[in-house]
Every structure is written in structure tokens, then in C-alpha cells.
Amino acid sequence: MGIHAVSVMLEALNRDAQHATIAKFIQNERDAEREKFERLRQQKAAAGGSMHSRRPETLKIDISKYRGVEEDSLLRWFVELDDAIRARRIDDGDMQVAFDQSNLAGRAKTWALGLKLHDPYALGSLEVFKSRLRQTFEPPRAEFRALTELLKLKKGKRDVHAYAQHLRHLMSCISSNPVDEHTLVSVFMQGLADGPVKTHPFRL
Structure with a gap:
């Protein structure tokens, strides 16, 4: 307009x-x-229903990498992350954390790898992952x-x-x-x- x-x-x-x-x-x-995303999801689901009736269709949404720098909005990235997890139908907690880590870059990725080296279960769930990321990188x-x-x-x-x-x-x-x-x-x-x-x- x-x-x-x-x-x-x-x-x-x-x-x-x-x-x-x-x-x-x-x-x-x-x-x-939200409506655009929902239409895409429904269209993909409808097409997948006729072609792949044995397993639910997923929508692979690409999201930006979170680098842990000041100009990156952590809250905005969390919104992108949640949308992508729902669209890809990632229900398993370990897979959710793995997907989250795959979308880190720079100092944020280095931070996550350092935690995992000291404690493989340091980021045990999506909630823990978000909480620790927020405590470390969200500017006060x-x-x-x-x-x-x-x-x-x-x-x-x-x-x-x-x-x-x-x-x-x-x-x-x-x-x-x-x-x-x-x-x-x-x-x-x-x-x-x-x-x-x-x-x-x-x-x-």
C-alpha cells in the first residue's frame, strides 16, 4: 500500500x-x-498427503545463523528457530538441540562446542539451550x-x-x-x- x-x-x-x-x-x-507461513504449510501438507501418505510431509525453512554478536537479535532468532522446528516436525528433544546448534556460527558456535566438550549433557533440552544462550549472549x-x-x-x-x-x-x-x-x-x-x-x- x-x-x-x-x-x-x-x-x-x-x-x-x-x-x-x-x-x-x-x-x-x-x-x-503467520498467514503466509500457514498457507505454505497447508499447501505442502496437502501435496505431501497424496504423494507420501506413509509419513508426514515437512517444510524445510531456512533460518539465519546466530553468531552471538550485538547486532543479532536473539529473540528474533528464537522465533525463527521455533517456526523451523515446527515446520520440520522435529519432536525429539535431542534432535531439536542438534538442529539449534547447527544454526549457530562464530563465537556462539564456539561457545556451544566448548560446553559440550566439558559436559556432553550441558544443553540437554531446547529450554535449557535457550536459557543458557540468553544468559550468555543477550545484552542486558x-x-x-x-x-x-x-x-x-x-x-x-x-x-x-x-x-x-x-x-x-x-x-x-x-x-x-x-x-x-x-x-x-x-x-x-x-x-x-x-x-x-x-x-x-x-x-x-
Whole structure:
């Protein structure tokens, strides 16, 4: 959806309706990827049902490697990891941990191998793996930095969809104290480029 389309849509609404519309738009952006993943999963399952009736079909989703560096979002990687585990139907705990380790790189991979050398059962389950990874690599102020970036976020030269996607990514990095809907709508509106879409909702 382009900036002009959003402008036309919002111009026809009063202030309360505008805020409700923007809130719905942001929620739709959150749901879009989930729906896309679910459609792909269902399509794959339907195709697999006719071709491989003896075993459930899996969807091999590639995920990014977690390197243990500051610019990597551990929470975002956990979301990718959980989606991939479900799509691949990895139910065994040991296999889940092995899959997790296979998607580590750099200092994070070195850290995991060091633990296993000293204690083969140090990462005995998915929950333990996540907990120890979080304790070791999650910056203590990671959520604060994500919140600070979110509150200062500007649309810039991006289209509305890309702007909303970046907003959604920052939201995913804030889990302990999520941003409320009213603040989110205000941030979204303030971050839009100067023009009818930004100025109209605050016109007296």
C-alpha cells in the first residue's frame, strides 16, 4: 500500500477511526507472515498427503545463523528457530538441540562446542539451550535499545509496508514489557513522512 493510498483512506475518517485503522493496519502486518507461513504449510501438507501418505510431509525453512554478536537479535532468532522446528516436525528433544546448534556460527558456535566438550549433557533440552544462550549472549540493555529505536523510528524513503515491517521487527525484540497499542499507533503516525497522512490526524 502506497503513501497516497493510505492518505486517501485516512482523510475520510475522524480521529478515533484513524487511530483504529492504523492499529488494524499494524496488526495485519503482524498477521501477514503467520498467514503466509500457514498457507505454505497447508499447501505442502496437502501435496505431501497424496504423494507420501506413509509419513508426514515437512517444510524445510531456512533460518539465519546466530553468531552471538550485538547486532543479532536473539529473540528474533528464537522465533525463527521455533517456526523451523515446527515446520520440520522435529519432536525429539535431542534432535531439536542438534538442529539449534547447527544454526549457530562464530563465537556462539564456539561457545556451544566448548560446553559440550566439558559436559556432553550441558544443553540437554531446547529450554535449557535457550536459557543458557540468553544468559550468555543477550545484552542486558537489548530491549531498551530496541525500544529507543522504535520510539525514534521514521518512515524515510521506505514505502508504508516496509516501514511497518521494520516497526514489527522492533516490536518482536521487546518481550518483557511490550509497547501498548496507543503508543504504537502514535509512533507509527509520528514516523510517517510530512504530508497529509501525518498532519491530518492532528489537524484541529
